[in-house]
Amino acid sequence: MNDSFAKRVARAQQRMSASDLDALLVGPSSDLRYLCGYDAPALERLTLLVLPAEGEPTLVLPQLERPRARSAQADGVARLVPWGETEDPIELVRTAMPPGARRAAVGDRLWASFVLRLQAAIPEVRWSPASEILEPLRARKDGHEIDALRRAARIADDVAVRLREQAVIGRTEREVAAWIGAELVERGSDRVGFVIVASGANAASPHHEPSDRVIEPGDALVCDFGGVLDGYCSDITRTFVAGRAPDGFDDAYSVLARAQDDAVATVRGSIAAEDVDAAARDAIDAAGYGDLFVHRTGHGIGLDVHEAPWIVAGNKRLLEPGMTFSIEPGIYAPARFGMRVEDIVVATADGVERLNDAPRDAAVLS
Numbered sequence: 001m002n003d004s005f006a007k008r009v010a011r012a013q014q015r016m017s018a019s020d021l022d023a024l025l026v027g028p029s030s031d032l033r034y035l036c037g038y039d040a041p042a043l044e045r046l047t048l049l050v051l052p053a054e055g056e057p058t059l060v061l062p063q064l065e066r067p068r069a070r071s072a073q074a075d076g077v078a079r080l081v082p083w084g085e086t087e088d089p090i091e092l093v094r095t096a097m098p099p100g101a102r103r104a105a106v107g108d109r110l111w112a113s114f115v116l117r118l119q120a121a122i123p124e125v126r127w128s129p130a131s132e133i134l135e136p137l138r139a140r141k142d143g144h145e146i147d148a149l150r151r152a153a154r155i156a157d158d159v160a161v162r163l164r165e166q167a168v169i170g171r172t173e174r175e176v177a178a179w180i181g182a183e184l185v186e187r188g189s190d191r192v193g194f195v196i197v198a199s200g201a202n203a204a205s206p207h208h209e210p211s212d213r214v215i216e217p218g219d220a221l222v223c224d225f226g227g228v229l230d231g232y233c234s235d236i237t238r239t240f241v242a243g244r245a246p247d248g249f250d251d252a253y254s255v256l257a258r259a260q261d262d263a264v265a266t267v268r269g270s271i272a273a274e275d276v277d278a279a280a281r282d283a284i285d286a287a288g289y290g291d292l293f294v295h296r297t298g299h300g301i302g303l304d305v306h307e308a309p310w311i312v313a314g315n316k317r318l319l320e321p322g323m324t325f326s327i328e329p330g331i332y333a334p335a336r337f338g339m340r341v342e343d344i345v346v347a348t349a350d351g352v353e354r355l356n357d358a359p360r361d362a363a364v365l366s
């Protein structure tokens, strides 16, 4: 395991040298987990990995968290430099910086309170975002990562299949969401990532927060949820109808299902991310629902539920084997209904593999 972290560190260092960066500073985040396997808590006490362009990384961390970092085997990747409660961790970071450093990249999710202190303590350094180095590395998953995503997706599929047999009429969105969350854990997720249950007019809000609204006959029901397994995320959306479909739903749903299929089918060879978005959008536009598809077609997924590559118009980046992302077109008719179908897919050498395989039809729930 440490071997693959060493490889990731080496690849990051290669990119740093090519970009003329002297150091990369990463706090608690999926970036840190990617580089050294340590899922550090993001708290007011500073934890920071200092990765020089050459040589061994240093992990500055609170003394009380050293056992936690050790049990994650972070000491196999980086030299641990613990700081006691009355010490100044920023000073330890300054010491760990390569001598004469002029340019450094800082983790996109490091708290501003730490970045501001670093900038004040190391004024000679010019800062840039670490994503410029790490995003392209993280976007292409290795076999172990794809396997973790596949296992995570399978659990989400299991829940989606069971959901088709649930009675939902008379239950609140919050109750259905609680059931989904419990099932995600019951079926093997380490934890729940998020759960969206949106019914009736609420389904027209893509990121609706489950409410106390009681599900009624004639509602569309958008269920979008994911768990986390070994650090890797799942994310699936299925749309159902309660009792019967609302007016206009069936026609729009057949368009949506075709759009999702079309977009998945475009993933082969060297295709740009924006072309996958265009495939879904063209199918929806052609049927006259274009104004109701109000978001991008998808996002990458891995240690973060939303990460590169972004499947959106204007993103000319070519999709490569090993990239994992969602394909999730939606149609949202304000005050009436909403619908979305989402699968995670992986681009392969000769096309695409869907990691989600639960039935995609809009099942009628009682």
Ligand code: ZN
Residues within 6 Å of the ligand: 207
């Ligand atoms: Zn979303």
Ligand code: ZN
Residues within 6 Å of the ligand: 224, 225, 235, 236, 237, 328, 342
């Ligand atoms: Zn989703």
Ligand code: ZN
Residues within 6 Å of the ligand: 235, 299, 326, 328, 342
């Ligand atoms: Zn998604």
